[in-house]
Amino acid sequence: MVSKERQASALQRFAQANPRLLEEIAGLSEHEQQQQIEWVFEDAAQAQGLEPWELTLQLIAGSEDELKAMRLEVHREVAQALGLEWEDYCSFNEIDESAP
Numbered sequence: 456m457v458s459k460e461r462q463a464s465a466l467q468r469f470a471q472a473n474p475r476l477l478e479e480i481a482g483l484s485e486h487e488q489q490q491q492i493e494w495v496f497e498d499a500a501q502a503q504g505l506e507p508w509e510l511t512l513q514l515i516a517g518s519e520d521e522l523k524a525m526r527l528e529v530h531r532e533v534a535q536a537l538g539l540e541w542e543d544y545c546s547f548n549e550i551d552e553s554a555p
Contacts, residue, residue: 456532457508465511469496527552 470477470492480491500510508529516522534544545552
């Protein structure tokens with residue numbers, strides 16, 4: 456699971472990288488602006504064939520190694536929440552810890 460801090464950081468980076476979006480929503484309330492950013496972010500993730508949590512990690516990772524470590528961390532948390540052994544979870548989800 457991606458922490459709220461990581462999600463907030465990713466949304467901020469996403470918004471900063473999309474000045475046209477910020478211009479379009481400038482007249483909205485702060486809450487409405489945040490909603491619009493989240494919706495566009497989710498659409499952008501889907502357009503890239505990613506889950507929003509994956510795009511979040513891509514935006515906040517400092518390197519490919521850090522991205523890989525964060526992805527595995529999220530998968531481990533999911534496996535634990537599901538009560539699955541890590542090896543079984545990896546097998547079910549075709550996760551290779553040695554792959555980039």
